[in-house]
Amino acid sequence: MQKIFVAVIGCGPAGLMAAETLARAGFNVHCFDAMPSVGRKFLMAGKSGLNLSHAETLENFLQRYGDARPRLEAAIRAFPPDDLRAWAAGLGIATFVGSSGRIFPEGMKAAPLLRAWRARLRELGVRFHMRHRWQGWQGEQLLFDTPEGKCSFNAAAVLLALGGASWSKLGSDGAWAQTLAEEAILLAPFRPANCGFDVDWSDHFRARCAGFPVKTVSAACAGFPPRRGDFVITEHGIEGSLIYALSAPLRDAIERDGVAKLTLDLLPDVAQEGLNAELSRPRGRDSFANHLRRRAGLTGVKTQLLHECLPPEVLRDAAQLATHIKHLELPIQRPRPLDEALSTAGGVSFSALNESLMLQQIPGVFCAGEMLDWEAPTGGYLLTACLATGRAAGMGVVGWLCQVPGSAGVPAGGFKIFRAEPNPPAGTPALPETANLADP
Numbered sequence: 399m400q401k402i403f404v405a406v407i408g409c410g411p412a413g414l415m416a417a418e419t420l421a422r423a424g425f426n427v428h429c430f431d432a433m434p435s436v437g438r439k440f441l442m443a444g445k446s447g448l449n450l451s452h453a454e455t456l457e458n459f460l461q462r463y464g465d466a467r468p469r470l471e472a473a474i475r476a477f478p479p480d481d482l483r484a485w486a487a488g489l490g491i492a493t494f495v496g497s498s499g500r501i502f503p504e505g506m507k508a509a510p511l512l513r514a515w516r517a518r519l520r521e522l523g524v525r526f527h528m529r530h531r532w533q534g535w536q537g538e539q540l541l542f543d544t545p546e547g548k549c550s551f552n553a554a555a556v557l558l559a560l561g562g563a564s565w566s567k568l569g570s571d572g573a574w575a576q577t578l579a580e581e582a583i584l585l586a587p588f589r590p591a592n593c594g595f596d597v598d599w600s601d602h603f604r605a606r607c608a609g610f611p612v613k614t615v616s617a618a619c620a621g622f623p624p625r626r627g628d629f630v631i632t633e634h635g636i637e638g639s640l641i642y643a644l645s646a647p648l649r650d651a652i653e654r655d656g657v658a659k660l661t662l663d664l665l666p667d668v669a670q671e672g673l674n675a676e677l678s679r680p681r682g683r684d685s686f687a688n689h690l691r692r693r694a695g696l697t698g699v700k701t702q703l704l705h706e707c708l709p710p711e712v713l714r715d716a717a718q719l720a721t722h723i724k725h726l727e728l729p730i731q732r733p734r735p736l737d738e739a740l741s742t743a744g745g746v747s748f749s750a751l752n753e754s755l756m757l758q759q760i761p762g763v764f765c766a767g768e769m770l771d772w773e774a775p776t777g778g779y780l781l782t783a784c785l786a787t788g789r790a791a792g793m794g795v796v797g798w799l800c801q802v803p804g805s806a807g808v809p810a811g812g813f814k815i816f817r818a819e820p821n822p823p824a825g826t827p828a829l830p831e832t833a834n835l836a837d838p
């Protein structure tokens with residue numbers, strides 16, 4: 399008897415985790431992706447050190463998901479960071495906790511993990527169809543564009559894990575939103591998350607400072623508590639881990655007020671009174687830059703930032719200067735374009751889904767990963783939620799298919815039918831895999 403055919407569309411971490419869950423449950427899993435190979439964004443994430451998760455308490459971990467916590471909590475509790483580490487270990491990939499609590503694979507790269515994962519999926523019988531761009535439905539069938547032309551498949555259930563709408567060159571272009579909008583699925587507009595911002599630098603500052611890091615500062619915005627870290631001056635403005643951590647409140651403030659202010663403390667370990675006293679000492683023959691270096695320890699880009707943001711009369715006044723070193727206001731113009739963001743907010747609204755992550759309007763179609771409407775800071779929270787929702791949606795498919803005897807039926811009111819073919823006519827060839835995967 400041929401096993402029930404389940405289609406997983408989108409082969410990023412969420413889709414691959416769903417495929418693993420479904421294959422382990424005994425289903426005939428076929429994975430489709432528009433790109434020539436799986437997990438391209440995942441591989442890119444590994445270029446700068448693959449941050450899989452975070453080792454803080456689960457309560458603190460869950461808080462990082464803000465408003466989306468209630469909708470993600472069950473999936474993450476069912477696959478918490480410890481389970482993620484055990485899963486990676488099962489693939490032969492040891493993980494470690496960095497000094498900041500972040501969890502990385504040994505070697506920091508994504509490729510070894512992806513290679514081992516893909517091999518495991520193949521052992522479980524998962525088949526892959528690369529260069530298959532999902533276009534929606536034609537009647538009951540899933541419709542794909544391929545280099546050889548259009549093709550379609552019937553599936554008992556479908557799991558969409560199509561990613562967000564950034565880094566489109568890696569496959570996550572968000573074009574699927576139009577397809578789902580045509581099916582009247584409720585979607586939240588895409589918004590950049592974990593992104594850089596534009597600042598109107600002077601030509602002088604840009605030429606001198608673009609590409610330089612600003613290290614060990616504290617930054618705050620719009621009532622958000624100050625955070626310590628580093629960021630980078632860019633041609634257009636600012637980016638880097640500290641900015642990504644504040645990108646949601648900065649973005650929201652810009653949407654609300656048209657502009658946002660980032661308040662920087664350039665010397666977070668120095669008290670303002672002491673700084674004032676030091677800067678008030680006579681300068682003698684020292685240049686301003688030397689005075690700042692000797693009295694306050696400020697050099698390089700930090701000094702340039704003061705020149706960029708403050709008028710000369712403030713720079714000359716020790717008390718005012720000390721105040722601004724501790725509270726330097728940087729006007730932020732706008733987020734960088736959506737495609738540059740590390741991740742995107744928006745996508746399929748949770749109110750369009752039931753608790754198993756199935757689209758209420760299209761029974762048998764489940765969604766997982768970044769395509770759902772949630773956001774979180776970098777720090778492993780993105781990948782953990784993608785893997786956890788991939789697993790949860792996979793379990794949702796298993797539950798749904800098991801509850802409908804013999805085949806996937808259509809609950810009353812559903813308008814899309816996915817036919818299971820548990821007993822195909824004798825001699826029906828198994829669906830072949832359409833492309834071999836290149837090693838990541």
Ligand SMILES: Cc1cc2nc3c(=O)[nH]c(=O)nc-3n(C[C@H](O)[C@H](O)[C@H](O)COP(=O)(O)OP(=O)(O)OC[C@H]3O[C@@H](n4cnc5c(N)ncnc54)[C@H](O)[C@@H]3O)c2cc1C
Pocket residue numbers: 407408409410411412413430431432433436437438439440442443444447448449450451530531532533559560561562565568569570571572573574739740741766767768769776777778779780781782784
């Ligand atoms: C530079 C960078 C660094 C990052 N670093 C980290 C990090 O260290 N830690 C962390 O937690 N997160 C990180 N992220 C974010 C993380 O990579 C993503 O959140 C995660 O990959 C999303 O997983 P996903 O499976 O939901 O979607 P994706 O990984 O985006 O996969 C979606 C898949 O769907 C396919 N697809 C889309 N549309 C179609 C279609 N119509 N038909 C067929 N296939 C389609 C795409 O080709 C793609 O393969 C980083 C992101 C970037 C860009």
